[in-house]
Amino acid sequence: xxxxxxxxxxxxxxxxxxxxxxxxxxxxxxxxxxxxxxxxxxxxxxxxxxxxxxxxxxxxxxxxxxxxxxxxxxxxxxxxxxxxxxxxxxxxxxxxxxxxxxxxxxxxxxxxxxxxxxxxxxxxxxxxxxxxxxxxxxxxxxxxxxxxxxxxxxxxxxxxxxxxxxxxxxxxxxxxxxxxxxxxxxxxxxxxxxxxxxxxxxxxxxxxxxxxxxxxxxxxxxxxxxxxxxxxxxxxxxxxxxxxxxxxxxxxxxxxxxxxxxxxxxxxxxxxxxxxxxxxxxxxxxxxxxxxxxxxxxxxxxxxxxxxxxxxxxxxxxxxxxxxxxxxxxxxxxxxxxxxxxxxxxxxxxxxxxxxxxxxxxxxxxxxxxxxxxxxxxxxxxxxxxxxxxxxxxxxxxxxxxxxxxxxxxxxxxxxxxxxxxxxxxxxxxxxxxxxxxxxxxxxxxxxxxxxxxxxxxxxxxx
Ligand code: IFM
Numbered sequence: 001x002x003x004x005x006x007x008x009x010x011x012x013x014x015x016x017x018x019x020x021x022x023x024x025x026x027x028x029x030x031x032x033x034x035x036x037x038x039x040x041x042x043x044x045x046x047x048x049x050x051x052x053x054x055x056x057x058x059x060x061x062x063x064x065x066x067x068x069x070x071x072x073x074x075x076x077x078x079x080x081x082x083x084x085x086x087x088x089x090x091x092x093x094x095x096x097x098x099x100x101x102x103x104x105x106x107x108x109x110x111x112x113x114x115x116x117x118x119x120x121x122x123x124x125x126x127x128x129x130x131x132x133x134x135x136x137x138x139x140x141x142x143x144x145x146x147x148x149x150x151x152x153x154x155x156x157x158x159x160x161x162x163x164x165x166x167x168x169x170x171x172x173x174x175x176x177x178x179x180x181x182x183x184x185x186x187x188x189x190x191x192x193x194x195x196x197x198x199x200x201x202x203x204x205x206x207x208x209x210x211x212x213x214x215x216x217x218x219x220x221x222x223x224x225x226x227x228x229x230x231x232x233x234x235x236x237x238x239x240x241x242x243x244x245x246x247x248x249x250x251x252x253x254x255x256x257x258x259x260x261x262x263x264x265x266x267x268x269x270x271x272x273x274x275x276x277x278x279x280x281x282x283x284x285x286x287x288x289x290x291x292x293x294x295x296x297x298x299x300x301x302x303x304x305x306x307x308x309x310x311x312x313x314x315x316x317x318x319x320x321x322x323x324x325x326x327x328x329x330x331x332x333x334x335x336x337x338x339x340x341x342x343x344x345x346x347x348x349x350x351x352x353x354x355x356x357x358x359x360x361x362x363x364x365x366x367x368x369x370x371x372x373x374x375x376x377x378x379x380x381x382x383x384x385x386x387x388x389x390x391x392x393x394x395x396x397x398x399x400x401x402x403x404x405x406x407x408x409x410x411x412x413x414x415x416x417x418x419x420x421x422x423x424x425x426x427x428x429x430x431x432x433x434x435x436x437x438x439x440x441x442x443x444x445x446x447x448x449x450x451x452x453x454x455x456x457x458x459x460x461x462x463x
Contacts, residue, residue, distance in 0.1 A: 002451050003450070003451055005448055008448075010448060011074050012072075012444075012448075013074060013076055014115075014404075016074050016077070017078070017118065017123075018121060018408060019051050019081065019123040020055075020121075021406075022057045022081060025198065027058055028079065029084075029096050029135065030097060031094075033121075033126060035051055035128045038182060039051060045414075047435065048415070049416055051410040053427075065107050065113075065434075067434070067438075068113060069404065072446055075113060075192070075400065077117075079117070080119055081097070082122060082146055085146060085457045090127075101150075109157060116354075117160060119161070119163055120143070120165060124181075127183075132458045133182055133184075135188075140200040140203060142358070148208070151207070155215065158212075159214060159216055160216050160218075160295075162217075166220060166299060167250060168221070171190045174193070174394075174427060176189070180412060184372075187270070189248045191273065191280065198250065203285075218293050221250050221295055221298060222246075222301070223247050224247070225239070225249070227308075227319075232308070235306060238307055241266055242304055244260050251348055253286060254293065254296075256288060257286040258286060273329030293350060296352070298340065300342065301357075326362060327418050334383040334384045336385050337358070341353060350397070352397050352400055354402070355388055355400070357402060358381070358402070362377055363454045370433065372433060373436050381440070382440075390452075396442055403441060405422070406422060408421035409421065423435065
């Protein structure tokens with residue numbers, strides 16, 4: 001076993017999101033979200049489920065806080081449900097919705113756990129979608145208003161603020177591919193949505209910093225290194241194409257104040273943009289988007305391997321049959337985390353980086369003794385933390401790591417079949433059972449160090 005220590009003050013956390021765990025969709029005057037609506041349409045959620053009970057966290061949050069204390073985490077990354085605070089998305093504020101988060105934040109602080117707050121983890125109020133959703137520019141003001149009201153109420157207690165979680169997923173999966181709420185399939189809408197997400201980030205970040213001068217404000221991007229399936233020119237171009245939309249379409253405006261020219265040209269070639277004058281862009285937008293970030297959150301799960309498809313379009317393909325994959329079909333590729341952290345550090349120079357999500361979905365079943373021996377999750381986390389440590393040694397300013405997720409939860413279009421939790425949730429009873437990975441994570445946090453000794457060391461300790 002070779003232990004490598006993380007710096008003092010390194011923030012060890014767990015992450016969740018409101019829609020995936022809370023349930024109680026009508027409690028305290030909450031309004032409808034796009035995921036409530038989307039999941040009520042037959043066929044949209046793989047297992048026919050919905051998020052209306054989920055982990056019942058809205059009623060069991062004190063118990064969940066107890067589990068966090070037991071893990072010894074230093075921080076909890078959670079999201080506020082926008083429709084709890086603004087049931088119709090704008091207009092009248094629902095104080096009862098904010099009361100819930102105020103209690104949660106106070107509970108966290110009493111337990112010595114730093115609240116790490118996300119404003120938008122995908123649960124847009126349906127009433128705002130009815131007005132056009134993210135593709136409609138009026139949403140920028142609605143989001144900024146929401147952010148400001150939350151900052152006014154919680155700013156004296158919450159230091160870490162993130163505006164959006166994974167804008168690529170919101171824009172591309174929600175408005176282009178249609179496999180996430182609101183289920184739209186329009187590349188033009190997706191591009192406008194991405195822009196309004198970025199613009200609302202910039203505008204609300206300025207507003208939060210004005211209201212809470214000591215706040216640290218950032219955004220969370222899901223980033224994935226793009227690998228060509230072969231050295232052929234077509235495959236290399238497919239990887240460049242993917243990188244342009246998945247990674248640089250967000251990183252470039254945030255850090256450089258411009259969209260990547262090659263990705264713009266790709267979209268023009270496909271007929272998704274009329275020309276280099278971007279229809280959604282107004283003067284001053286890019287300056288607002290580029291306003292300095294206090295930190296960037298990176299969610300990392302895997303790399304993406306690309307091939308030029310028969311129609312010339314890039315296709316994500318399996319890296320190879322021998323590669324280890326999880327229940328999502330995602331390849332286990334720890335080195336990609338190192339590559340991405342260093343790339344972002346060297347090419348974009350963020351002040352601080354947090355790994356805001358990292359984890360793996362496994363078909364965890366309790367054994368006869370009721371124990372969930374999720375050795376593969378332990379190895380997944382250990383190997384990724386080892387790569388994060390390597391990136392830190394190489395100079396990337398990494399300040400914390402959040403395991404996705406505290407609990408098995410509602411995994412969006414997949415329903416409840418994909419389990420990412422450190423705690424197993426019995427969705428029929430709501431009962432939580434810590435997996436072996438929870439015990440391992442507790443020891444890792446206590447040591448503030450990761451064992452870089454290789455797979456055998458972690459699986460030996462947790463047979
Ligand atoms: O569950 C999601 C989370 O909501 C956003 N990031 C990826 C996770 C796993 O798919």
